[in-house]
Each structure stands twice: as C-alpha cells, then as structure tokens.
Amino acid sequence: MLTFVLVCLVVSAAGQKDQRRNTECLPEFGCFNSHGLVPVPQDPSQVNTHMKIFTRAHAHNPTVNFDLDHYSSQVGHFASLFDSSKDTKVVIHGYLNSGSDAWVVQMTDELLKKGDFNVIVVDWQGGSKQAYGHAVGNTYLVGAEVAKTLTYLHDNRSLDYSRVHIIGHSLGAQIAGHIGYRVKGIGRISALDPAEPDFRGQPTDQRLDQSDATFVDVIHTDGSVFIGVSGYGLKDPVGHVDFYPNGGQHQPGCAELPLVSAIGSILHGSVGGAAGTISCSHSRATQLFIESINSPCKFYAHTCSSSSQFDNGACMGCPSDGCPVMGYEADQTSHRGSFYLSTAGSTPYCAHEYYVEIHVSHFSGVSYGELFVTLVGDHGRSEEIKFSPRNEYFRSGMVEKHVIATNTDIGQVTSLRVRYDEPKPHIHHTTHTIKLHSIVVESTENSNQNVAELDWVDRRRRVVQLVRTPVSCSESSGFEPRFGSAFSRSCFMNNNLIEDKWIFVLTFYTL
Structure with missing residues (x-):
C-alpha cells in the first residue's frame, strides 16, 4: 500500500x-x-x-x-x-x-x-x-x-x-x-x-x-x-x-x-x-x-x-x-x-434485535435492582444482556419494555434465562425478591410466534430458566403479534394456566 x-x-x-x-x-x-x-x-x-x-x-x-x-x-x-x-x-x-x-x-x-x-x-x-x-x-x-x-x-x-x-x-x-x-x-x-x-x-x-x-x-x-x-x-x-x-x-x-x-x-x-x-x-x-x-x-x-x-x-x-x-x-x-x-456491546456490533416485555405480577411488592436476560434458541444462546438500563424500582403491575440486541444468531427462541440483581446496600422498604407475571419476546427476523404467563419469584442473585414446547402463541393466551407476521414472538406460559399446551421447566441456578 x-x-x-x-x-x-x-x-x-x-x-x-x-x-x-x-x-x-x-x-x-x-x-x-x-x-x-x-x-x-x-x-x-x-x-x-x-x-x-x-x-x-x-x-x-x-x-x-x-x-x-x-x-x-x-x-x-x-x-x-x-x-x-x-x-x-x-x-x-x-x-x-x-x-x-x-x-x-x-x-x-x-x-x-x-x-x-x-x-x-x-x-x-x-x-x-x-x-x-x-x-x-x-x-x-x-x-x-x-x-x-x-x-x-x-x-x-x-x-x-x-x-x-x-x-x-x-x-x-x-x-x-x-x-x-x-x-x-x-x-x-x-x-x-x-x-x-x-x-x-x-x-x-x-x-x-x-x-x-x-x-x-x-x-x-x-x-x-x-x-x-x-x-x-x-x-x-x-x-x-x-x-x-x-x-x-x-x-x-x-x-x-x-x-x-x-x-x-x-x-x-x-x-x-x-x-x-x-x-x-x-x-x-x-x-x-x-x-x-x-x-x-x-x-x-x-x-x-x-x-x-x-x-x-x-x-x-x-x-x-x-x-x-x-x-x-x-x-x-x-x-x-x-x-x-440497537447494537451489541462488543464486536461484531451488528446484531439481531429483540423486543422484550417483562410484566411484574400484581402480587409483587416493591423491589429495587436490575434485570438481566439471556435468550436461548435452537442455534445457540446469547450473552447475558442487561435489560434494565440502570437500577430501578419494580412495582406491582408495572411493565418494563426494551429492545435488546445480541450478535449471536440463536435461531428460534426456545428458552429464556432471567437474573435479578439487587444492589448493596439494600434499599429500605423494598423486598429482596421480584415476582413476575409474564414475559414476551419478539424478533424482527422470524415468522413464528412464541408468550409467557407465569407466577414465580426470582430471588436475589438467582436465575430462572423457562423452557417451552413449540406451540403458537395464537393457540395459547390470546397474545397477538404487534408487528405482523414478519416478526417472531416467544411466549412462556405457566403450566398451571395452560396444562395442555405448555410445559415449563423452572430451574433456579445459584450464581
């Protein structure tokens, strides 16, 4: 040169x-x-x-x-x-x-x-x-x-x-x-x-x-x-x-x-x-x-x-x-x-975008911390992605929505790992746990749909993994894709709510 x-x-x-x-x-x-x-x-x-x-x-x-x-x-x-x-x-x-x-x-x-x-x-x-x-x-x-x-x-x-x-x-x-x-x-x-x-x-x-x-x-x-x-x-x-x-x-x-x-x-x-x-x-x-x-x-x-x-x-x-x-x-x-x-946080920066919606249970108390998400698909898994932009209060019934990105091609979403982290020192008048009602994941790249309804408590510094059977969201709870058939929605439904459609594996992993 x-x-x-x-x-x-x-x-x-x-x-x-x-x-x-x-x-x-x-x-x-x-x-x-x-x-x-x-x-x-x-x-x-x-x-x-x-x-x-x-x-x-x-x-x-x-x-x-x-x-x-x-x-x-x-x-x-x-x-x-x-x-x-x-x-x-x-x-x-x-x-x-x-x-x-x-x-x-x-x-x-x-x-x-x-x-x-x-x-x-x-x-x-x-x-x-x-x-x-x-x-x-x-x-x-x-x-x-x-x-x-x-x-x-x-x-x-x-x-x-x-x-x-x-x-x-x-x-x-x-x-x-x-x-x-x-x-x-x-x-x-x-x-x-x-x-x-x-x-x-x-x-x-x-x-x-x-x-x-x-x-x-x-x-x-x-x-x-x-x-x-x-x-x-x-x-x-x-x-x-x-x-x-x-x-x-x-x-x-x-x-x-x-x-x-x-x-x-x-x-x-x-x-x-x-x-x-x-x-x-x-x-x-x-x-x-x-x-x-x-x-x-x-x-x-x-x-x-x-x-x-x-x-x-x-x-x-x-x-x-x-x-x-x-x-x-x-x-x-x-x-x-x-x-x-959205881009990934490390090279390659060009990434696959996902819209994630986390619904806090109406029966949850007030908690203060951060949520982290790992998406698992039939081609692989993402890195752990910071879902909350910062420590924040999670109150009963609130919905936290963000677009996240991973540079890993994970394919169709098959399971989801969520981690809740509470800062030190503990904030007074808040609980050490967060109770979630449902999680929604949508991809812009696949045509399949997948949603989630659950009631579980994720204790401080533990991870819950949700695994689904490949059932269309339209067969489950009435969640409809917000962006049309060009998008993919991953749905994670509570086994007790839809016994004939979904199988859940809720496993806690101590970090």
Missing part, C-alpha cells in the same frame, strides 16, 4: 493579527475570527497538517515527506498519485487523535478492500492534541487547507467533487463541514459522532450541516449531556439521515472514565498524557462505520419519533421499500430523517 505525504503548510510567515488576536488573516485562506471561547487558529507550522494518499496499486512504495516551505511542489508530487477515474475517500481524525491511530489505519484498509479508491488521510495531530478550545479553532484552518488541496486536484487532476466522500470523526466531522462550506458540490459527508462543544447552536457557516454535501449521513453515539468525559457528540440531527444506535448515547460495553480524568484536565489546558482517553461512546461511531464497510450483516435502522419510543418497541419493522442502513451503505436509501437501532 502506497503512502504519500502532503504537508498542508501553505505559508510559513505569520498572518496579520490584531493585538487581541480576535482575527487571524492568512494570505492563502483569508481571515479567521474568534468566537465565544474559541480562539483563532494556531500558527500553521504548529498545526502541521499532513495529507497521505493510499492506493491499491502501489502497495510497497515508501512514505515520502515533503519540504515544508514549498506547497506548490509538494501538492504536485501528491497529485501525481491521484487517479481521477476513481472515487475519492477522505478520512479525518478527531480530538487528541492522529492519522496513524489504529481506527484510521483500519478504516483505510477496509475501504481499499471495498473498492479501488483514492483514500486520503488527513493528519492534523499538531492541532488536535491541544486544549480543546484551541483544537476547535484549528479545525477552521485544517478545513481551509484540505479544501485548497481538493480545489487543486479539481483544477489540475480533474477531481470530480461529486465523487468525493469525506468521513470525519468528532472534530474531524466538523472539519468535513468546513470543507463542504468552502468547496461546493462535495458528494457525501459521513459524520461520525460530530463534536458538540463549541459547535451546537453556531451558525451553519461554523458547523456541519446538510448543506455541506449532496448527502450527509450522521452516526450519533455520545450525545449525552457534556460533562468533560462523555457527551462529546452532537445529539441534534444535522444531516439528511441521522442514526442513533442505542439511543445515541451511553453505548453498551462502554464504561466511561470518571470525571477527574485526563479529559477533564485537557479542558483546563493540561494535555500531557491524555491522548487516547476520549470517551468510549464517542469513539464507538468509528467502529460501527468500519464494521459496516465490508460486513454482510447490515445495521438496519427504524423510523421513530424518539429514542424512548424505539426502546419501548413502538417503532420496529421496515417500510415496503426497506429500512435505511447505517454506515457505509447509508446513501442507498431514499428515506430522510432520524433513525434508531
């Missing part, structure tokens, strides 16, 4: 500045203004932006580094390896990252497996590994530098802007927006959890929006309230299609760092030793997109009014022309708007 380096340092002399540095003017790019707490960009020599071009055809050529003082000769060498007959992918890293980080290398490899592209990697680590405000200011300079290079390729190497696909993460997604603002007609921008702090609420000439490319698709993974170690991502929809895996925040399998951390230090100006500690949820967007490039499993997403509506099972199913697909194939859909889906 060929690596060819372009240093986008157009001017070595400092630009004109006013005394307070409210404005920075550079001959090649025009003027940059500070706004709010965001300063003007740092000197281009400090940001030290590099661009590398990767191709399939030259796998063993060495990296070439340019003299930093002569942009015109540098870009000429760079352009000599550009093939205008191919589509062009531009990959831009985010805050505290570099162009040699593992996810950037992995994405480049996956893109070149997918097709014979020009893959351009933008490395601006000199500007990203700064206090956050300075890094934000530097995005405007980097956007101008990349835009200038694309313009050169257009004017001298017949680059077709409509065949340019920019993939940016975090601040890199905002850089993609800056590029699209300067270069009209960019074909596509894929924004991977675009950065929120210092961009939300800004005018569209200062942040990513759907006018920056013909098609803008966005993956939101860290849209919680910004607290310094999480919430780096923008929650607001800004693209033609906006995907919210797992509600767009707090990704499964992620245990975010405590507030007193390197990230907190970064925001107060201390950068040393903090690289690589960015939010797990914020980084998950890159992994989801990388997996989508060549995986046969598709991240199908669903139209819904909110993440809570999706989590409650109100928005499963696909229209007649199919669900939009999150990730690399997002541009294949004609749908527009916000879409929701």
Whole structure:
C-alpha cells in the first residue's frame, strides 16, 4: 500500500493579527475570527497538517515527506498519485487523535478492500492534541487547507467533487463541514459522532450541516449531556439521515472514565498524557462505520419519533421499500430523517434485535435492582444482556419494555434465562425478591410466534430458566403479534394456566 505525504503548510510567515488576536488573516485562506471561547487558529507550522494518499496499486512504495516551505511542489508530487477515474475517500481524525491511530489505519484498509479508491488521510495531530478550545479553532484552518488541496486536484487532476466522500470523526466531522462550506458540490459527508462543544447552536457557516454535501449521513453515539468525559457528540440531527444506535448515547460495553480524568484536565489546558482517553461512546461511531464497510450483516435502522419510543418497541419493522442502513451503505436509501437501532456491546456490533416485555405480577411488592436476560434458541444462546438500563424500582403491575440486541444468531427462541440483581446496600422498604407475571419476546427476523404467563419469584442473585414446547402463541393466551407476521414472538406460559399446551421447566441456578 502506497503512502504519500502532503504537508498542508501553505505559508510559513505569520498572518496579520490584531493585538487581541480576535482575527487571524492568512494570505492563502483569508481571515479567521474568534468566537465565544474559541480562539483563532494556531500558527500553521504548529498545526502541521499532513495529507497521505493510499492506493491499491502501489502497495510497497515508501512514505515520502515533503519540504515544508514549498506547497506548490509538494501538492504536485501528491497529485501525481491521484487517479481521477476513481472515487475519492477522505478520512479525518478527531480530538487528541492522529492519522496513524489504529481506527484510521483500519478504516483505510477496509475501504481499499471495498473498492479501488483514492483514500486520503488527513493528519492534523499538531492541532488536535491541544486544549480543546484551541483544537476547535484549528479545525477552521485544517478545513481551509484540505479544501485548497481538493480545489487543486479539481483544477489540475480533474477531481470530480461529486465523487468525493469525506468521513470525519468528532472534530474531524466538523472539519468535513468546513470543507463542504468552502468547496461546493462535495458528494457525501459521513459524520461520525460530530463534536458538540463549541459547535451546537453556531451558525451553519461554523458547523456541519446538510448543506455541506449532496448527502450527509450522521452516526450519533455520545450525545449525552457534556460533562468533560462523555457527551462529546452532537445529539441534534444535522444531516439528511441521522442514526442513533442505542439511543445515541451511553453505548453498551462502554464504561466511561470518571470525571477527574485526563479529559477533564485537557479542558483546563493540561494535555500531557491524555491522548487516547476520549470517551468510549464517542469513539464507538468509528467502529460501527468500519464494521459496516465490508460486513454482510447490515445495521438496519427504524423510523421513530424518539429514542424512548424505539426502546419501548413502538417503532420496529421496515417500510415496503426497506429500512435505511447505517454506515457505509447509508446513501442507498431514499428515506430522510432520524433513525434508531440497537447494537451489541462488543464486536461484531451488528446484531439481531429483540423486543422484550417483562410484566411484574400484581402480587409483587416493591423491589429495587436490575434485570438481566439471556435468550436461548435452537442455534445457540446469547450473552447475558442487561435489560434494565440502570437500577430501578419494580412495582406491582408495572411493565418494563426494551429492545435488546445480541450478535449471536440463536435461531428460534426456545428458552429464556432471567437474573435479578439487587444492589448493596439494600434499599429500605423494598423486598429482596421480584415476582413476575409474564414475559414476551419478539424478533424482527422470524415468522413464528412464541408468550409467557407465569407466577414465580426470582430471588436475589438467582436465575430462572423457562423452557417451552413449540406451540403458537395464537393457540395459547390470546397474545397477538404487534408487528405482523414478519416478526417472531416467544411466549412462556405457566403450566398451571395452560396444562395442555405448555410445559415449563423452572430451574433456579445459584450464581
């Protein structure tokens, strides 16, 4: 694989500045203004932006580094390896990252497996590994530098802007927006959890929006309230299609760092030793997109009014022309708007979705804890999946509903394991047990139906397993599938209630 380096340092002399540095003017790019707490960009020599071009055809050529003082000769060498007959992918890293980080290398490899592209990697680590405000200011300079290079390729190497696909993460997604603002007609921008702090609420000439490319698709993974170690991502929809895996925040399998951390230090100006500690949820967007490039499993997403509506099972199913697909194939859909889906908490993230309904018995007391579910099918079993998003109160007659996901193909659901865990110390005025009435499981992928009615008590840190005979739900209790015949419902009925239809094996397993 060929690596060819372009240093986008157009001017070595400092630009004109006013005394307070409210404005920075550079001959090649025009003027940059500070706004709010965001300063003007740092000197281009400090940001030290590099661009590398990767191709399939030259796998063993060495990296070439340019003299930093002569942009015109540098870009000429760079352009000599550009093939205008191919589509062009531009990959831009985010805050505290570099162009040699593992996810950037992995994405480049996956893109070149997918097709014979020009893959351009933008490395601006000199500007990203700064206090956050300075890094934000530097995005405007980097956007101008990349835009200038694309313009050169257009004017001298017949680059077709409509065949340019920019993939940016975090601040890199905002850089993609800056590029699209300067270069009209960019074909596509894929924004991977675009950065929120210092961009939300800004005018569209200062942040990513759907006018920056013909098609803008966005993956939101860290849209919680910004607290310094999480919430780096923008929650607001800004693209033609906006995907919210797992509600767009707090990704499964992620245990975010405590507030007193390197990230907190970064925001107060201390950068040393903090690289690589960015939010797990914020980084998950890159992994989801990388997996989508060549995986046969598709991240199908669903139209819904909110993440809570999706989590409650109100928005499963696909229209007649199919669900939009999150990730690399997002541009294949004609749908527009916000879409929701669930993923697994570890790779592979593409998962089988199940809607699970747990009905607490009317004869249960008040309990406080968490429920965990393991689905068992005729092809295998899932990992134990956290059903409750957090410790919560379970009261008589309540119904807890969630969409869960597993990356294991378990086939038709044949049994169910449920674990109840009570936190320490015990909450006063609550019981140590939870008594359930029924459990419903629905899959979006099978046409069989399966429901459950029971009365059992799951004591603290014990598991109950329910096993059914293969009987249609319609023959049992009148539970009807909520989403039509394209879905599968698993039903677990109490043997005492339907003696001629169901056989239960209720076995407690001490953990």
